[in-house]
Amino acid sequence: MSENISRRDFLKLATVGAATTAVLTGCGPASRYIKREPYMEMPEYTYNGLSTYYATTCRECAAGCGLIVRTMQGRAIKVEGNSNNPVNLGKTCARGQATLHGLYNPDRVQGPLKRTRGTPFDLRTNVSVTWDEAVQVVADAINNNNPSEVAFLLGMAPDHLFDLVSDLANAIGAPAPIRYGALSMFEARATLIKASENLFGTAALPFFDIANSDLVLSFGANFLETWLSPVAYTRGFAKMRRGNPKRRGHFIQFESRISQTAAKADEWIPIRPGTESLVAAAIGRLVAEAKGGAVSEVFANVDLNEVLSSADIKLETLEHVAEMVGEAESAIVIPGGSALGLSNGLQTAETILTLNALADNFGKPGGVYLSPFLPNQDTYHRPASAQEMAEFIEKMKSGDVKVLFVHGVNPLFELPESLGFADALGSVQEVISFAVFPDETALASDYIFPDHHGLESWGYQRVATGTEQSVLSGAQPVVSPNYDTRATADVLLAASQALPFKDEMEFLQSKFASLVGQADDSFSAPEINTFTAYFQQHGGWWKKSSELVSPSATDTLGRNFAVEQAEFAGEGEFFFLPFVSPTLGEAGANKPWLQELPDPTTTVMWNTWVEMNPETAHELHIENDDVVKIISEAGEVEAPVYLYPAIRPDTIAMPFGQGHTAYGRYAAGRGANPAKLLGQHFNEAGDLAFAGMRVRIEKIEGKKQMLSRLESRIGVYNEGLEEH
Amino acid sequence: MGIDLNLVGAKGAIAEEAEGKWGMVIDQDLCTGCQACVAACAMENNLSFVGEEDAGYGRTQHWIRIERFWEGAYPEVKATAFQPMLCQQCGHAPCEPVCPVFATPHSPAQEINLQVYNRCVGTRYCANNCPYQVRSFNWRDYHLEPFHANNVDGQLVYPLHNQFNPDVTVRRRGVMEKCTFCIQRIHQAEDKAKSEGREVHDGEFTTACAQACPANAITFGRMDDHESLVSQLAHQDRGIKHLEELNTLPRITYLKEG
Numbered sequence: 002m003s004e005n006i007s008r009r010d011f012l013k014l015a016t017v018g019a020a021t022t023a024v025l026t027g028c029g030p031a032s033r034y035i036k037r038e039p040y041m042e043m044p045e046y047t048y049n050g051l052s053t054y055y056a057t058t059c060r061e062c063a064a065g066c067g068l069i070v071r072t073m074q075g076r077a078i079k080v081e082g083n084s085n086n087p088v089n090l091g092k093t094c095a096r097g098q099a100t101l102h103g104l105y106n107p108d109r110v111q112g113p114l115k116r117t118r119g120t121p122f123d124l125r126t127n128v129s130v131t132w133d134e135a136v137q138v139v140a141d142a143i144n145n146n147n148p149s150e151v152a153f154l155l156g157m158a159p160d161h162l163f164d165l166v167s168d169l170a171n172a173i174g175a176p177a178p179i180r181y182g183a184l185s186m187f188e189a190r191a192t193l194i195k196a197s198e199n200l201f202g203t204a205a206l207p208f209f210d211i212a213n214s215d216l217v218l219s220f221g222a223n224f225l226e227t228w229l230s231p232v233a234y235t236r237g238f239a240k241m242r243r244g245n246p247k248r249r250g251h252f253i254q255f256e257s258r259i260s261q262t263a264a265k266a267d268e269w270i271p272i273r274p275g276t277e278s279l280v281a282a283a284i285g286r287l288v289a290e291a292k293g294g295a296v297s298e299v300f301a302n303v304d305l306n307e308v309l310s311s312a313d314i315k316l317e318t319l320e321h322v323a324e325m326v327g328e329a330e331s332a333i334v335i336p337g338g339s340a341l342g343l344s345n346g347l348q349t350a351e352t353i354l355t356l357n358a359l360a361d362n363f364g365k366p367g368g369v370y371l372s373p374f375l376p377n378q379d380t381y382h383r384p385a386s387a388q389e390m391a392e393f394i395e396k397m398k399s400g401d402v403k404v405l406f407v408h409g410v411n412p413l414f415e416l417p418e419s420l421g422f423a424d425a426l427g428s429v430q431e432v433i434s435f436a437v438f439p440d441e442t443a444l445a446s447d448y449i450f451p452d453h454h455g456l457e458s459w460g461y462q463r464v465a466t467g468t469e470q471s472v473l474s475g476a477q478p479v480v481s482p483n484y485d486t487r488a489t490a491d492v493l494l495a496a497s498q499a500l501p502f503k504d505e506m507e508f509l510q511s512k513f514a515s516l517v518g519q520a521d522d523s524f525s526a527p528e529i530n531t532f533t534a535y536f537q538q539h540g541g542w543w544k545k546s547s548e549l550v551s552p553s554a555t556d557t558l559g560r561n562f563a564v565e566q567a568e569f570a571g572e573g574e575f576f577f578l579p580f581v582s583p584t585l586g587e588a589g590a591n592k593p594w595l596q597e598l599p600d601p602t603t604t605v606m607w608n609t610w611v612e613m614n615p616e617t618a619h620e621l622h623i624e625n626d627d628v629v630k631i632i633s634e635a636g637e638v639e640a641p642v643y644l645y646p647a648i649r650p651d652t653i654a655m656p657f658g659q660g661h662t663a664y665g666r667y668a669a670g671r672g673a674n675p676a677k678l679l680g681q682h683f684n685e686a687g688d689l690a691f692a693g694m695r696v697r698i699e700k701i702e703g704k705k706q707m708l709s710r711l712e713s714r715i716g717v718y719n720e721g722l723e724e725h
Numbered sequence: 726m727g728i729d730l731n732l733v734g735a736k737g738a739i740a741e742e743a744e745g746k747w748g749m750v751i752d753q754d755l756c757t758g759c760q761a762c763v764a765a766c767a768m769e770n771n772l773s774f775v776g777e778e779d780a781g782y783g784r785t786q787h788w789i790r791i792e793r794f795w796e797g798a799y800p801e802v803k804a805t806a807f808q809p810m811l812c813q814q815c816g817h818a819p820c821e822p823v824c825p826v827f828a829t830p831h832s833p834a835q836e837i838n839l840q841v842y843n844r845c846v847g848t849r850y851c852a853n854n855c856p857y858q859v860r861s862f863n864w865r866d867y868h869l870e871p872f873h874a875n876n877v878d879g880q881l882v883y884p885l886h887n888q889f890n891p892d893v894t895v896r897r898r899g900v901m902e903k904c905t906f907c908i909q910r911i912h913q914a915e916d917k918a919k920s921e922g923r924e925v926h927d928g929e930f931t932t933a934c935a936q937a938c939p940a941n942a943i944t945f946g947r948m949d950d951h952e953s954l955v956s957q958l959a960h961q962d963r964g965i966k967h968l969e970e971l972n973t974l975p976r977i978t979y980l981k982e983g
Binding site: 073076077078079080081082089091092093094095096097098099101102104105106107109225226231232235236238239242243249259261262264265269271483583584593594595596597598599601602604606607608614615616646647648649650666671707708709710711712713 | 752754755757758759760761763764765767768769772774775776777778780781783785787790791792793795798799800802803804807872873874875883884885886887888889890891933936937938939940941942983
């Protein structure tokens with residue numbers, strides 16, 4: 002803008018700016034950050050009073066939704082969905098909306114720190130170091146140790162940092178980085194992939210095309226909450242319900258409690274936990290018998306009467322479901338986390354996928370596909386299963402890990418305590434955390450070298466599933482870093498000379514190289530710098546047309562395997578069902594507005610509760626808000642009871658997401674963590690049998706904790722009515 | 726429209742006509758209760774979070790909330806369709822006539838129900854008279870509580886304030902507030918349309934809740950344009966209005982489940 006600008010001209014310009022609100026990119030790699038400038042020297046594309054919009058990627062979970070962030074004078078104001086990104090098509094979930102409460106969280110780590118392990122987080126008592134010293138510490142850690150004794154533990158998202166650390170580990174001869182997240186444990190992702198490998202010969206994530214199906218059977222799949230790619234599956238659900246004017250899709254959920262997803266089901270069938278595979282096989286048998294012809298052995302071996310008694314289900318119900326499956330044009334059956342996180346989880350997943358084979362929907366609209374890979378990728382690197390984490394923890398305990406780098410994951414909170422991560426940390430000489438927030442693991446580290454928040458960072462994220470085409474969701478900073486943080490990629494590149502890149506951007510461009518000039522892209526760019534600019538502007542790169550892979554299933558119905566009931570660990574009168582809080586997810590507890598969102602089914606805010614059937618509670622003389630102790634073979638936790646009318650009398654359920662001892666002022670000391678109750682039991686695919694625990698409860702006499710709920714207490718189970 | 730809703734006796738006859746300018750349709754068959762609209766509203770409109778204790782007293786500042794009710798007892802229990810509840814922008818708003826200071830007038834231009842924060846003296850009569858229970862009161866200066874601040878060289882610094890939307894007033898203690906149909910977005914679209922010498926098109930902009938909704942359950946637009954999506958949806962067989970019998974003329978149509 003020229004210096005001699007009249008007020009009238011300025012107003013004209015401002016109007017033009019308002020009329021052409023465009024998504025701006027930065028100016029390529031040369032100017033890497035948008036600075037927070039005084040009004041006097043604003044960048045030319047920023048007008049006072051007008052917003053600038055940047056396309057980036059949501060980092061709140063690993064789904065990889067595209068965002069457009071509205072900024073004003075260097076501040077991020079509002080998150081919107083990127084309507085071009087195939088994952089979310091302009092929509093966001095609550096966690097995505099609240100990502101700004103992470104960016105501007107008062108409890109961020111504000112600079113590199115040297116710490117004494119286990120001391121409270123306090124900027125005054127922790128020793129600040131300079132970034133030069135920090136880089137030197139990382140360099141020493143990488144170079145002065147045997148590479149086999151250096152370990153990298155990363156978050157669940159398959160992002161650019163995972164690629165960089167993989168390349169780095171490969172170059173220096175260190176073991177490949179491990180990715181982990183509590184969500185992958187509760188989704189039993191490893192089991193889903195293993196089942197896909199056993200049936201289709203490809204270790205890929207299945208894609209369930211519920212949008213085009215007219216009957217959805219879900220065994221505990223919480224696809225409207227946190228499962229795999231919730232925004233994409235919610236869109237699919239909406240299309241299933243109302244997308245076709247000729248029919249309204251029917252949805253049946255088998256689950257021992259009404260979850261948020263089950264609340265949207267037309268029929269909720271509360272089968273006994275652990276009998277999912279039996280019920281699926283029984284439905285298969287009835288469907289196959291009704292069709293006529295040979296019944297495949299895996300279904301034929303099921304004793305219907307046994308299923309009825311063990312699953313606590315009526316024959317009419319089973320026959321009704323089977324009839325619906327037989328009549329549906331395109332029925333689909335989805336295996337969810339709580340059905341797979343059992344001792345027989347792999348068998349359950351295979352039975353359910355076989356039921357899809359009976360519905361003959363592989364590779365057909367409304368059926369099961371495999372998620373596509375990116376053109377520069379040949380396999381899906383899944384996050385570690387709990388068993389692989391247990392093996393890694395053993396390695397730490399034996400002293401074979403001298404240096405541990407942790408980024409994007411909080412294993413002290415997200416792993417069941419029984420796996421012993423806390424003890425194992427004691428055997429690691431040096432723990433270096435790149436945490437954005439002072440979480441439990443960061444506080445147990447020797448150094449915190451904070452990365453930028455996701456909205457201050459460059460990068461990309463592979464979209465593992467949820468879309469029909471391959472997607473590389475792109476990230477760029479929407480604001481300049483608020484604090485003295487530094488991109489972990491830059492720190493690693495500066496510390497180690499093993500990779501030939503000057504900085505993060507050079508590394509990113511090296512990964513883009515194979516995508517330049519591909520056909521059928523979301524944009525076409527002749528060379529790398531243009532590609533990078535378009536990549537920022539569009540918020541990523543993706544193919545235009547569907548690339549879903551039809552599973553190569555041969556003789557799926559001919560396979561035979563034993564279908565049995567799951568075994569439960571421990572003793573007690575209750576089945577225990579932990580589920581991921583739909584609003585908090587695994588890492589939302591430090592965002593105050595997420596804390597104040599009512600849980601969709603109980604309307605509880607800011608705390609943890611135990612869901613118990615009112616009849617059961619009545620027998621045990623337990624009322625709302627009575628605190629009980631839940632005891633499993635692995636541990637015990639205390640939490641107040643919520644009388645939940647929609648849960649089996651033999652089951653109690655608890656949300657995962659609270660119970661932090663650190664992680665900032667909004668999370669610490671609030672609620673309880675059900676992961677403390679989970680023992681070391683794995684299924685055949687290595688996933689934790691988290692839904693396979695039995696627990697007992699003890700009422701703590703005289704102890705009450707009033708839960709804050711949105712719903713009124715008046716009239717709920719006659720509470721508060723006796724006075725009137 | 727030009728109908729003076731304050732005319733005595735005009736009510737029944739004009740109910741059909743008085744659909745208002747801006748309207749919303751919420752499809753309860755699609756709403757998954759995910760709370761994305763609640764979070765989006767909070768971020769757009771600078772809503773305060775009040776903390777666990779005040780939330781327990783029912784003092785939350787939710788301009789939109791998701792209601793769910795239970796029907797029956799186990800095992801025949803059912804959750805009713807999730808029901809997003811927000812200010813219905815009534816044509817005959819019960820909150821309006823009870824305000825002693827005219828802080829909640831009806832806007833002739835936008836045909837919605839306004840809340841003028843700097844007129845409000847906090848009698849809370851309006852909240853008392855609202856049959857939908859969608860008004861929330863600022864019992865404290867929630868956003869200024871020192872708990873949220875960091876002490877930087879003796880000064881309280883509130884990092885969360887960086888997120889505030891400059892187009893929306895930050896309310897202080899003692900003031901009533903409620904959903905405004907994102908009036909700042911309406912104004913922005915109107916200004917832009919005016920500068921281009923035209924009317925605001927349907928679908929040119931939308932409210933924060935409708936924009937976020939992953940299931941596309943919320944549709945916002947011009948009710949006075951009978952070709953608009955929102956108007957078409959509102960006239961489906963499934964459409965109902967809440968507490969219609971009170972003759973509040975709500976501007977929000979709910980589409981029933983099934």
